Amino acid sequence: MPASQSLLSLCISCLANYTSKYHTDIKTLPPNIKDNLLKIMSNHGTVTDTNISQMLHSGLQKLDLQDCKVSDSALKQLSNCRQLKEIVLNCRKENCFNISSEGIKAMALACPYLCEIALWRCCRVSDEGILALAHNCRLLRILTISGCSAITDASLLALGQNCSFLNSINFSVTQVTDEGVIGLVTGVCSQSLKEIDMARCVCLTDEAVEAVVTCCPNIRILLFHGCPLVTDRARESLEQLIRQNKLAQLTWTEY
Ligand SMILES: *[C@@H]1O[C@H](CO)[C@@H](O)[C@H](O)[C@H]1NC(C)=O
Numbered sequence: 001m002p003a004s005q006s007l008l009s010l011c012i013s014c015l016a017n018y019t020s021k022y023h024t025d026i027k028t029l030p031p032n033i034k035d036n037l038l039k040i041m042s043n044h045g046t047v048t049d050t051n052i053s054q055m056l057h058s059g060l061q062k063l064d065l066q067d068c069k070v071s072d073s074a075l076k077q078l079s080n081c082r083q084l085k086e087i088v089l090n091c092r093k094e095n096c097f098n099i100s101s102e103g104i105k106a107m108a109l110a111c112p113y114l115c116e117i118a119l120w121r122c123c124r125v126s127d128e129g130i131l132a133l134a135h136n137c138r139l140l141r142i143l144t145i146s147g148c149s150a151i152t153d154a155s156l157l158a159l160g161q162n163c164s165f166l167n168s169i170n171f172s173v174t175q176v177t178d179e180g181v182i183g184l185v186t187g188v189c190s191q192s193l194k195e196i197d198m199a200r201c202v203c204l205t206d207e208a209v210e211a212v213v214t215c216c217p218n219i220r221i222l223l224f225h226g227c228p229l230v231t232d233r234a235r236e237s238l239e240q241l242i243r244q245n246k247l248a249q250l251t252w253t254e255y
């Protein structure tokens, strides 16, 4: 690393520890420094509803808030971040459960170019939030809604109707049924879907697996372990794919 570069990173990581003292100055820093500062503060979990606005800027492309105590209020402040492409909002800590559909809706309206969204265990996000994403973020490619216990088939149906670039979806540990999966895989993303994680979705049956096999010619990863209603019949329908050597990863549980 050139000396000037390392001095700059040193200054930024030092600043990250004292941001509350300099908040009026931080607002005026150039975007690349704000990006670095955000990255460090995200790692330290020190981004909050009250201080996030100082570091947001119109060219921001990536935001990871999974270790931070933030709520819908932080997401509502993204109104000026039209270029945002990736956001991680996984609920890894108890006090992160504050993100709801209201915040997701605000984000969906403000950030039409989002293509990668992670919402693991956001149990206050319901279909209303996912519908807003499906309607406003047509470029969505990678979506994790694993453990989002409030979502239903309506979310999968909406994604299937609007998101033609959807490449990877993880809705493991949710209550979705065959109807939702069929709606998704027969939708506009049937050709683009390469990865589906629907493990531990206890309502799914063979029909869901068969629908994926029939409708998604480009599927490479299909996970459906922990689905007690899926039987040997589903495995038979997979045999053709296995023979063609198309699958990179496949998991299931035998009951
Ligand atoms: C944001 O808030 C956290 C927690 O209060 C604090 O540690 C951090 O320095 C603040 N950052 C800014 C930019 O004000």
Ligand SMILES: *[C@@H]1O[C@H](CO)[C@@H](O)[C@H](O)[C@H]1NC(C)=O
Residues within 6 Å of the ligand: 049, 069, 070, 071, 095, 097, 098
């Ligand atoms: C999240 O909600 C809890 C209780 O509902 C509250 O105590 C906490 O302050 C909230 N956190 C944020 C960042 O809003």
Ligand SMILES: *[C@@H]1O[C@H](CO)[C@@H](O)[C@H](O)[C@H]1NC(C)=O
Residues within 6 Å of the ligand: 134, 135, 136, 161, 162, 188
């Ligand atoms: C997508 O969402 C919009 C609502 O924003 C809706 O009017 C439209 O019918 C949906 N479907 C497609 C294929 O675009």
Ligand SMILES: *[C@@H]1O[C@H](CO)[C@@H](O)[C@H](O)[C@H]1NC(C)=O
Residues within 6 Å of the ligand: 120, 144, 146, 170, 172, 195, 196, 197, 223
């Ligand atoms: C789906 O999400 C869960 C929870 O975050 C994770 O453990 C699992 O590895 C993910 N699946 C894939 C295929 O990445």
